[in-house]
Amino acid sequence: MxxxxxxxxxxxxIFREVVFKFVLFGVLFAAMALFVPWILELVSPFIGTSxxxxxxxxxxxxxxxxxxxxxxxxxxxxxxxxxxxxxxxRRIPFFG
Numbered sequence: 261m262x263x264x265x266x267x268x269x270x271x272x273x274i275f276r277e278v279v280f281k282f283v284l285f286g287v288l289f290a291a292m293a294l295f296v297p298w299i300l301e302l303v304s305p306f307i308g309t310s311x312x313x314x315x316x317x318x319x320x321x322x323x324x325x326x327x328x329x330x331x332x333x334x335x336x337x338x339x340x341x342x343x344x345x346x347x348x349x350r351r352i353p354f355f356g
Contacts, residue, residue, distance in 0.1 A: 288352070 319327075327333070
């Protein structure tokens with residue numbers, strides 16, 4: 261009996277904090293797993309790469325040299341995905 265009274269705060273903390281966050285993140289993950297493919301399917305007809313291809317075709321070779329030195333091919337998609345993640349996270353009421 262005294263051991264149970266000593267462990268009661270620990271058990272209540274586990275159920276209050278750990279289990280609640282596990283369920284919350286599980287629900288958020290399931291929602292994102294369901295909605296992201298659906299949203300991508302809705303948005304994909306409006307996204308085209310022809311304008312970007314034409315833009316990069318007109319870049320002079322001197323500019324390509326500095327873009328390669330700065331490793332822009334790795335950094336630019338990384339920055340875009342970070343900005344999109346920041347935008348999405350700020351729209352979530354619990355975390356934003």
